[in-house]
Amino acid sequence: MRPIQMVDTKSQYLKIKTEVDAAIQDVLESAIYIGGRPVQDFATNLSSYLGVKHVIPCANGTDALQIAMMALDLQPGDEVITPSFTYIATTEVVALLKLKPVFVEVDPRTFCMDPESVRKAITPKTKAIVPVHLYGQAAPMEKIMQIANEFNLYVIEDNAQAIGADYIFSDGTKKKTGTMGTIGATSFYPSKNLGAFGDGGALFTNDDALAQKLKMTANHGQQKRYLHDLVGCNSRLDSLQAAILNIKLQHLDSYNMARQKVAEYYNNAFADNVKIVTPYVASYSSHVYHQYTLVLNGVDRDGLNSYLSDHKVPSMIYYPVPGHRQKMFASLGLPQQDLSITDWLTERVISLPVHTEMEEDQLAFITNHVLNYINQ
Ligand SMILES: *Cc1c(COP(=O)(O)O)cnc(C)c1O
16 A cells, blocks of 8 residues: 555655646746736636636735735735634734634535624725635525625635535525636645645636736736826736646546546445544535544543554544634734634544545545444
8 A cells, every 4th residue: 555645645646747848848938937928827716717717827826915905905904704614824824914713613514604604794994804715615596695795895815725616505506616706816836736846826707907906916016017096015926837737637627537536435434434534515505625634522632642653544633723713813902702613623523535536446445444443
């Protein structure tokens, strides 16, 4: 059996090495390392894949979220509603821009933002909602968009973990995650479902004027060179990453299907075990399993974690400390919040390896060890 890793980007690369190496070679020979054809082509290809009018590439997913909030002209003190149960980048940029993060609860089954909790958190200062499609499953966008329309709020979708997932509306129509809100933001960090060989990110929108502003914000506030109309930042996807992503985009659906097969194996192995809650897939979403995350019920999680590690099975806790308990926000003087579902989940979740190159003997090894520990 090959050694088990949380992600295996190397084996994935080796399968498409010829195409990727040729694309890299082309960029090297073009000597255009910033901008140029690969970046334009990737933006065009991704926008047709997603069915969204504009894709604006940038340097990483955290920048994408920041650029979104800058381009919407959010002002210091404006309130931004976000889940606490997410990667820190989502909430960090809120604080960085001197906006006020307002943490809300998630649905304990889906790990995504709870619309009722959002509704309760709205005040006259609320300007935006940032749903996160956590672990590869869509947040309940239809309800979130209803609330946003009712209160005239922007919606910035954090799609870093769910690229390629579908949201299924109640009338049966589908849209890709990241394309339903005012703006979608994503990351091409190597371990993401669509991963570069370095950093990368992008923004999505269907609004022409906003697309222009996002583009300018990512490029020093300029539309014409040396004419800086607004305060922006410097956030670029480089040509090498774009060339690589262009190739990997063609494989995204099959990569996501490989992840779904891994999840299916785990689901079958853990079915009916009362101590393990396998991922719940809501009727309104597909799931692209950026993570395969269990909720443990009456199991010593740290014990399981170290037992697995002793047997060379990696596992991870995403995320061990929720946003509302991070020291970085202490100085903001946010009100004490009761986020008991978030706290409850934080103590019980554990993520098992999921990537596109997993083999059946590895999956058998992992599930046997999890069950050995749990049933002991
Ligand atoms: C990875 C990630 C980000 C940030 O992306 P980077 O490219 O690492 O900056 C933001 N939000 C979520 C939910 C993520 O998983």
